[in-house]
Amino acid sequence: MAVDGSVERLRREGRIVVVGASLAGLRAAETLREEGFTGTLTMIGDEPYEPYDRPPLSKQVLLGRVPADHTALPRRRAIEAQWRLGVAAAGLDPTAKRVALANGTSVEYDRLLIATGVRSRPWPNELEAGLDGVFVLRTMDDATRLRHRLKAGPSRVLVIGAGFTGSEIASVCRERDLPVTVAERGPTPLSGALGSVIGDVAAQLHHQHGVDLRCGVMVTGLEGDGAGRLRRAHFSDGGTLDAEVAVVALGATRNTEWLAGSGLAAGPRGIACDAGCRAFDVRGIVTDDVFVAGDVARSPHPLFGYQFLSLEHWGNAVAQAEVAAHNMICPGEERRPHLWTPYFWSAQFGVNIKSVGVPNMADQIIVSQGSLGEHRFTAAYGYQGRVIAAVTFDQAKWLEFYQRQIEQAAPFPPPFTTVDRRTEGMRPVPAGFPDPSVPTHGPQVTVSGHSPTDQRVTFTPA
Amino acid sequence: MTSVALLGQILDYANRADPYPLYAELRRTPVVRDESGPYLVSTYWEIQSLLHDPRVSSDIRNLAPEAKTGPRTDDPDLPPSFIRLDPPDHDRLRRLIMRTYGPPHSPRRVYGLHGEISGIVSGLIDRFRGRERIDLVDDFSYPFPVTVICRLLGVPQEDEQRFHGWADTVATAIEPPVGTPDEQEAHWRAIREAHHQLADYLSGLIEQRRRAPREDMISALATDRGADESPMSLPEMLSNLTLLLIAGHETTVNLITNGMLTLLRHPDTLKQLRADPDLVIPLVEELLRFEPPVQLLPERTTLDDIEIAGTTIPQGASLWLVPASGNRDPQRFPEPDRFLPDRPDNQHFGFGTGIHNCIGSPLARLEAQTALAELVRRLDNPRLVEDPPPYRHNAVLRGPRHLPIAFDGLSR
Secondary structure: OHHHOHHHHHHHHOEEEEEOOOHHHHHHHHHHHHOOOOOEEEEEEOOOOOOEOOHHHHOHHHHOOOOHHHOEOOOOOOOOOEEEEOOOEEEEEOOOOEEEEOOOOEEEOOEEEEOOOEEEOOOOOHHHHOOEOEEOOOOHHHHHHHHHHHHOOOOOEEEEOOOHHHHHHHHHHHHOOOOEEEEEOOOOOOHHHHHHHHHHHHHHHHHHOOOEEEEOOOEEEEEEOOOOEEEEEEEOOOOEEEOOEEEEOOOEEEOOHHHOOOOEOEEOOEEEEOOOOEEEEOOOOEEEEEEEOHHHEEEEEHHHOOEEEOOOOHHHHHHHHHHHHHHHOOOHHHOOOOOOOOEEEEEEOOEEEEEEEOHHHOOEEEEEEEEOOOOEEEEEEEEOOEEEEEEEEOOHHHHHHHHHHHHOOOEOOOOOOOOOOOHHHHOOEEOOOOOOOOOOOOOEEEEEOOOOOOOEEEEEOO | OOEEOHHHHHHOHHHOOOOHHHHHHHHOOOEEEEOOOOEEEOOHHHHHHHHOOOOEEOOHHHOOHHHOOOOOOOOOOOOOOHHHOOOOHHHHHHHHHHHHHOOOOOOOOOHHHHHHHHHHHHHHHHOOOOOOEEEHHHHHHOHHHHHHHHHHHOOOHHHHHHHHHHHHHHHHHHOOOOOOHHHHHHHHHHHHHHHHHHHHHHHHHHHHHHHOOOOOHHHHHHHOOOOOOOOOOHHHHHHHHHHHHHHHHHHHHHHHHHHHHHHHHOHHHHHHHHHOHHHHHHHHHHHHHHOOOEOOEEEEEEOOOEEEOOEEEOOOOEEEEOHHHHOOOOOOOOOOOOOOOOOOOOOOOOOOOHHHOOOOHHHHHHHHHHHHHHHHHHEEOOEEOOOOOOEOOOOOEOOEOOOEEEOOEEOO
16 A cells, blocks of 8 residues: 555645544644654634533533633643634535635645534524523533523522433532432433443432432423523423523534535444544445544444444543544554543542443343442443443442453353452343333424324424 | 462562562563462563452452461451451441541642641751761651651651551561561561550540540541441551551652662762752652562452463462562563653552552652652762662562761752
């Protein structure tokens, strides 16, 4: 392949464009320079800010411990980039190798890295989403606005969705001593990510900390007053709730719209790429100059049946960015696969939650150490007789061991004796994930009536 | 499997000054059974993996009967301290200690000692005035952490000397005694005696602080009711305070002494540090890799058969991890035998890793950083008088017994 010196030329004087100026984009840029890329490097970001860290936004920032603009990502090294901040990428012409920007200009590249990440899924009803008091939480600006409002001491906060972000926000509200209601359509908090066995523990944490947790219920509408301020929420069970603030925490949408018409395999589930971070085109053929990293990427993982995984994990963004950057400036035989074992953490209600592997692939779970009742435990997830994931509540130091178990396809349930193995951990039970054939997100549409004239379509937003 | 006879050599005082060639020999077989019984693990990734392995126990009661040979540091009349226990008991005690020592409940405990630590360091160095030669161990490295741990715990200044004597004796228990059976018996008797005196003394202090608490750790421990679990009993407090005392005494002494010794052997680095005092932060990390005070983690055991690096360690085996060897593993650290004060990616085992990761690390770092930066700043043209210096007997907590240093004068 390109051992003829073209890679050498690229490293020396090529043009690399990185779209997305957040964690993955920054770490990729740093890796490019670290590995000797001396050409032109352009960083494009739609936000006006230099790369910042998001995990603190739903924790320390909302608590008021850290100002939102103090979460800039530390720089590992100088990257000598041309920054185009505050302007979004608007289109891609892979033949001309050109990225169009929202301000009408464009940038040409020899190699492109797409790291545009995700944005929070908005409340589906635009009018309701526009009410004063309705928030999402993804960006620094979101966090600043929400923090300001929480500081004012609203009479009640409604959190819609009890995934990790929603649960963290609820935890912050309780720590600020604000009355908070959490509405979750699943049977428990975190059930989509960790299953309902662990979700039950999460529910206990909500209850213990005084959260008004309502599971198996959806918010069907948000109602404003005459001045356009949020006043009340309506639930699918017919109930209502007066609230001044609602935080929509219904997951994220991948930022791929700007790639429409580019011919890349980009859609709502991310941009498909190979394990070397090279994007696929819509025909399923791998490109050689367009790379993908971070939340927006969707890549096959050999350890998990070559499933195309798209992960919204901090550590994945870093690891994938490093692999992508390396591969961008290396000839084929020196390229590396991105074999990162999925890993993420959360902090809520004073508990440190960490997970490794792909829990929602599992069919069974076993408490391998500690105790669910004490809210301190390690649980292993099994899939067809092997360990596929693990989660720890305040026992993070064991996670590394379970990561090796996953990587070695160790048998499930774990057959060996460990420290802190209790009687409840002697038997695997179903993990309690929602049926994968039923979507957990997106609006629910139902049709009733028999004849064409009395058929009615009911739209229930997610 | 072949067995080796390396443990005896490592414990042999003749090799104390430079055990690293022995470790290099050990690493040729990552997991090996010593002829004296224990399984020795010497390579970085294997140690790393075993320290995170829930099948590895720190509770010697899980040793197979025939493997029970080793030394005992705990007072036999008290329950085991938390480093000698497994979860959930370990976790409970460690949490209770952390509540009084570190974040999130007591985030300022160590940080708050900052000024006091600088003051103690300056005071000790001031006493070198008018001298041309000191013994760093007796004149500085020893009195310094002893004073700090006593202040932290809340031991009155007038009792520090007695305290120091007991700690010294109790710490010798960490490795097998040498000499004739009579000498060994006398050794154990002395240790038991020290344990008893220390326990008596601590009981009195705890009782005193329970009635009239102050801003120290003993007061905090004695009055802590626990969060949602039972607070420490008096016997638990005694064994764990004894542990904190020894850990706070014996390790930092060696860290600082090893540090000065290493700097005097690397005059360019010493010069560099004098010019850039902030270098002390990565330098202390490199020191913890290069000359760690805790060289061996003896007497862990296996709750199940564990296969690692092609060897199966049977259940109940005595397991000795050699972190000081892992720290010099060329598979993990490029040029491991070089002292590189600003070494990148320095994930050493200086404080161990896993659930028993040293809780004293923030204090030890602060002490070593303050002490080394200030010694280097103030000692004028310091020189080693003797290389290697005489070492202490202890192979586990390794460090010089004396470190004579000559110098031309003292800066302000």
